[in-house]
Amino acid sequence: MSDSPAIRKSRLGPTVLRSWQNWRAWPREVARVWRRSLQFRTIVITVALSAIAVVATGTYMSISIGNDLFQSRLNQVLVESKNAATAAQTIFDSSDASGEASTISLLSSAKSAIIASSSSRLIALYATPGETTNSTTVLSFASPELADGVISDQLQADVADDPDDVQQYWQSVPLVNEAGGTDPGIIVGSPLTIPGAGNFELYIGYNLAEAEQTLVFVQQTLWLGGLALVILIGLVAWLIVRIVVQPIRMAAETSEKLAAGHLEVRIPERGEDVISTLARSFNGMADSMQSQITQLAELSQVQQRFVSDVSHELRTPLTTIRLAGDVLYDQRESFPPATGRTAELLHTQTERFEVLLSDLLEISRFDAGSAHLDTEPTNLVRLAEDAIDQMESLAEKAGSQLRLVAPGGYFEAEVDGRRIRRIVRNLLGNAIEHGDGKPIVVSVDSDEHAVALSVRDYGSGMSEADAERVFDRFWRADPSRKRTIGGTGLGLAISLEDATLHGGVLEVWSRPGAGSCFRLTLPRVQSRPAGESPLPLEPHDAYGEAPAVAELRPPTPPASPTSPTPPAPPSDDRVQTGADHA
Structure with a gap:
């Protein structure tokens, strides 16, 4: 039983049907196939160039054959016309007819001789202009096909004058056929002299319909043969390109599988040609890559295991040292000053060592691929407020003031709060460390796809080369600079890993003397892309002070009567604090 239209439609698939029904999308689909298919491009270029060559060759051959046919027929016509005119003139010259009746009988004999010599019944005889004998009108006649102005005045003038004694003149004209249409033709004119009647002009018409049919047949044969040749060239090109491109396509697919991690795939090796040599070289390269990647993976696992084991093993003695150090630190007031200072240093460095171990363990989890999210x-505004509250005391010690700017929006997102809070603390710590005691602005904004948080400081900033390495592990822009908050050098590296784990992006903008801006962009839903960030990476105050920062400045003392009043900082009604928004 045949399928119903609905069943056939479901089998074809809606995508295919839409593609064929939406004809406006065809150029876009063809362009897409052109970009992606080497085989399609090669075949199209080959067929196009072959078609151009065939059209040029066919056009040249058609024109050449048409000219040759016409010239051959013209030469034949001129010879026949000359023979016919000579035969008619001979009849006229050999006759001694003196009366009109005898002259007409003589003309009939000459007409029969013309038809016999020229194989054409298209004959016209006109008296040369200026002849005034009584016989001129009686002897003049013309076949119906040559009447009604078919013979041009120029041709008649040339035949009548004949200054160079050429004896023959011809002209290409359209001749009416039996069906009422027109056929190409040639009219040949020659002067005649009829004794007793005067000078006349003989015109013989020749129909070239047969020559035209021959030319049309030859042209059709050429174009059909050219079309068949182009199709044949296209099929041959398709076959050859398929033979050549198939191994290349297989190599591309194999390389994609290798890039995806399937290191065991190889290209089949057949024969001893260039393609086989390419396959052997590619497989050798794949073997070498597999060996090196396997070796590096094993070394990486050993290194990760070593870091993890060392970190775990160091926790026990570190805990003991921490307990002993706390005891000494609590009793430092009873020690001599030097010993008390040593107890403080021991306590501080033990805390820093403990943080370093935690960071190393976290880095080892990222390297091992065992980190996961608890979303x-x-x-994000609440989270940023909590992080600001935790870092407020450090900011005050450094002389920096913190400000949260939340212009309004969605803000809620599916994130791991612990990891995002750690990112914000690391960014704030970095801003306090390098902010030179200037204000720090935390901005939060979001849209329906993404949520973003940026931390802006107005410190010394970094060069582009330093900004490219700011997320490297243990890297410092200024190694000689003293750490004021006890960082381990892994905070930004861990923050970058946390952002990547969320499917987000952590970026930095910095200019020497203009400060830095770190921007974190996260998707609102983990299974969906974040898209464009709601916050700009380059801040609006990149080359000037924002209103939110101006509000954090200490009030300006009253101006003296002689000094001008300083202008008030610009205001922005869209700027709100997180507390105000929440």
């Missing part, structure tokens, strides 16, 4: 709907 829940989180309000």
